[in-house]
Amino acid sequence: MRLTARSEYGLLALIDLGVRYGDGPVSAREVSERQCIPAKFLExxxxxxxxxxxxxxxxxxxxxxxxxxxxxxxTVLEVVEALEGPLAPTSCDGGSLCGRSGACAAAGVWAKATDALRDVFETTTLADLSVRQARFDSDAAKGREKERA
Amino acid sequence: MRLTARSEYGLLALIDLGVRYGDGPVSAREVSERQCIPAKFLExxxxxxxxxxxxxxxxxxxxxxxxxxxxxxxTVLEVVEALEGPLAPTSCDGGSLCGRSGACAAAGVWAKATDALRDVFETTTLADLSVRQARFDSDAAKGREKERA
DNA sequence: GGATACCATACCGAAGTAGTAGAGATTGAT
DNA sequence: ATCAATCTCTACTACTTCGGTATGGTATCC
Incomplete structure (x- = not known):
């Protein structure tokens, strides 16, 4: 379940592509500069x-x-799983530490936690985030405009 | 938000203590053997x-x-936070990567994810898990009994 | 043909994980 | 009083992962 910089950067990058969806390809360098993501890492x-x-x-x-x-x-889930692998919170998660296997009372909590996360990530789409980002961007533009005046 | 072996082991240990709550102190060695947790690590x-x-x-x-x-x-939340530090999924989480700070569309998802996790962990208590574990244990005992017969 | 871009792979330092080791302090039992 | 059991504390270590960087390609447009 570990969420690392990969998800953070990757999601930002895809939001950036989402804002420009339909405008043709966007270069990695552009995204890298706009989102402040190390270029080679972003690649x-x-x-x-x-x-x-x-x-x-x-x-x-x-x-x-x-x-x-x-x-x-x-969905955000697709992005996260593409970058971090399948969403599983612990090594256990129904696993078999010392033959505990099925009879592990703790496993249920970890599974519930995974489900809760999955639900959040599955019900949020890039569109949700991109429109929000676009609004932020235009607000920022207005701010700069005002400042110049 | 990384859940590591610390949480997994620690929760198992506390469940073990929970099952024996009220019976006086339980030694680390006992817990270690019953739950198959490396002794010194458990300490x-x-x-x-x-x-x-x-x-x-x-x-x-x-x-x-x-x-x-x-x-x-x-609650499980207390256990997890005691062992892994405060529950926060990413370094971002309202943070300030490259001055994005407030105007970061992604931050919302990470925050929601944290909240979802927190909710699961906060609404599960050791009692919930200990009774489950006790049931598993007695079932296992019955199984062994049957086998001997 | 050169500039611009993506593609693949290898490498690297820093940090974190999962323990292990060992010496010390405290207590109950004999 | 002593001994064994137990917790306490610090340090150490092997391994993996994280967050990148470097290098050298390959494809495409002008």
Whole structure:
């Protein structure tokens, strides 16, 4: 269940692509600069997201990445699992520490925790986040405008 | 939010104490053997749980550990936070990566995830788990009985 | 053909995990 | 009083993971 910088960065990157969905490919460098994500690290994440089928890549000059689906049809769960592996909170989780296996009272809590997390991540889509981000961006733009005046 | 072996072992240990709540102190070695937890590692965990005020220790021969409260008044959240630190899923979580700070669309999901986890852990008590464990134990005992017959 | 981009792989330092080791302090029993 | 059982504290270590960086490709546009 460990959520690391991979999820954090990866989600930000996909939100960035979501805001620009339909405008053609967006280069990794652009995303990297806008979202302040180390460029080469981001490449790795985008590679993983491509292999998971969430983004497609166009190579060469004017290339870049785009979402393979509408932002409303990509869940946070997909992003997280693409970057961190399957969502499981502990090594136990129905496992078999010392033959405890089924008869482990603790396992239930861990399973419930996983389910709760899964539910949150599954019911949040990139669209939800991208519109929010777009609003933040435009607010920030207005702020800068005001400042110049 | 990383859940490690500390939580897994620690919770098992406290469940073990919960099952025997009221019977006087239980030695770390006993718990270690029953729950298959490396003895010296368990000592560390019990030390942390003592500092968090969840267990009290009696030193010397016939010493051991006992819960400081009724199992029904100790939540899994307390156990987890005593062993892993405060429950926060990502470094972000309202943080400030590259000055994004408040205007970060992703922060909301991470916060929701934390809340969901917190809720699960807060509404599960040691009593819930201890009675379950006791049932498993007695079932196992019956199984062994049957086998001998 | 060169600039721009993605692709693959390897590497690296720092931190964290899961213990282990050993010496010391405290208590109950004999 | 002594001994064994028990907790307490600190340090150490092998291993893995995390968060990147580096290098050298390959594809595409102009």
């Amino acid at each position: 790795q994440l985008l590679g993983a997201l491509r292999k998971a089928g969430l983004v497609s890549a166009m190579r060469g000059a004017r290339g870049g990445f785009s979402l393979t689906r509408e932002p409303s049809r990509i | 560390q965990l019990l030390g942390a749980l003592r500092k968090a005020g969840l267990v009290s220790a009696m030193r010397g021969a016939r010493g051991g550990f006992s819960l400081t409260r009724e199992p029904s008044r100790i």
